[in-house]
Amino acid sequence: xxxxxxxxxxxxxxxxxxxxxxxxxxxxxxxxxxxxxxxxxxxxxxxxxxxxxxxxxxxxxxxxxxxxxxxxxxxxxxxxxxxxxxxxxxxxxxxx
Numbered sequence: 001x002x003x004x005x006x007x008x009x010x011x012x013x014x015x016x017x018x019x020x021x022x023x024x025x026x027x028x029x030x031x032x033x034x035x036x037x038x039x040x041x042x043x044x045x046x047x048x049x050x051x052x053x054x055x056x057x058x059x060x061x062x063x064x065x066x067x068x069x070x071x072x073x074x075x076x077x078x079x080x081x082x083x084x085x086x087x088x089x090x091x092x093x094x095x096x
Contacts, residue, residue: 003043005079009069012082016066034061035082038068042079046072056080 005013013035021028038059041048049057058067069081 001043001046002076003039003079004076005039009079009081016064016082016084020064031064031066034064035066035068037062039079042068042070042077046070046077060085 013032017028017031019028020031038061042059046057049059052058052069055071056069057072058069060067065085066082067085068079069083070077070079
């Protein structure tokens with residue numbers, strides 16, 4: 001099944017990458033590798049993560065306090081957000 005990352009979710013990932021890279025060079029790259037691993041896991045087992053709001057599921061990242069929010073459709077998996085765990089959930093809920 002194809003994974004589609006919406007532009008807003010891609011911007012979330014880029015913002016987090018830049019922030020981590022400013023904290024320590026190379027940490028942003030570690031974040032991206034973690035996101036890539038999570039996306040691969042979502043693609044291989046999309047039903048693994050629980051529904052947390054309507055039809056939106058959340059996969060938590062290892063090592064980083066972020067979640068990837070996604071929806072499963074018949075022909076694709078759509079990533080709607082990649083948000084820090086302490087952010088207001090209404091921010092990603094408005095995208096879903």
